[in-house]
Amino acid sequence: MTDTAATLASVPGVAARDAATQGFVFNHTMLRIKDPRASLDFYTRVLGFSLVRRNDFPEAAFSLYFLALVDPARIPDDEAERKAWVARLQGVLELTHNHGTEAQDGPVYHDGNSEPRGFGHICVSVPDVRAACARFEQLGVPFQKRLTDGRMKEIAFIKDPDGYWVEIIQPTPLD
């Protein structure tokens, strides 16, 4: 273990990994959405996600859409195989559509960033944050925070169709 890992491991509350958690994967984050057509457009066209699984529950009047940033050629054709493959991925976004919300006027869901607060945002890292933001501007995507706003010039926040914040970062420092 490096010195830095040791420092992080000594933060109050942090415990060593229990062998019983081997194979655990942070698989997905679930957000409720008003209109699947608008959200699927945003996450596939603007952010490059692929729809990897859809589950419809007509008797309970909801549908689930699972999206991931993967090569669509990798999506297994067999349904059982695909379900297992999706459950082993990291970084899946699950969108829940309660049927009928798309016909309501105005926003349906709460983005978590005004009271009562809780969930804050999801984040997509990109190779070139300036190029990504220029493309979002061209596509007419709404911004919560442009790179030029505020003190943190290296990060931006765009908004999805329900108003959920999507942070955009790049791994390396800006020139």
Add this chain to the structure above:
Amino acid sequence: MTDTAATLASVPGVAARDAATQGFVFNHTMLRIKDPRASLDFYTRVLGFSLVRRNDFPEAAFSLYFLALVDPARIPDDEAERKAWVARLQGVLELTHNHGTEAQDGPVYHDGNSEPRGFGHICVSVPDVRAACARFEQLGVPFQKRLTDGRMKEIAFIKDPDGYWVEIIQPTPLD
């Protein structure tokens, strides 16, 4: 492209991947937490996450904790290298602590599953959901839904220290 991928690609709203999104990674999900000691204990001891980065902003009175389900031996020692490495990971959980909330009485944040709704849950997939849930019971972790509750016998929901729901699944069908 397989037939199934083609079916998924034909869902209204779904667009083909734009080459401009190559290299995009769904990096993290951010949740606000009341008490980092309690949350770090839960995510490291109970779920096996490692603390991979911490950022303190004392002048703005908040701290950020980044956790991931990775081998801690892989955490880079150099700070700039570690920051870039974390930003390229999938499945990172960012916990935001606004200093002082840990001294407040009762819950501080909203879990998203009562009005106003929005965010729903995060999900950890595990190799054996029955063994994982038996261990959570032994550890005294609160459940939102046990495997035996309700109609969906293959999934459980536990609750983190702020009451956020964590779904527990296994990729393969239960015997």
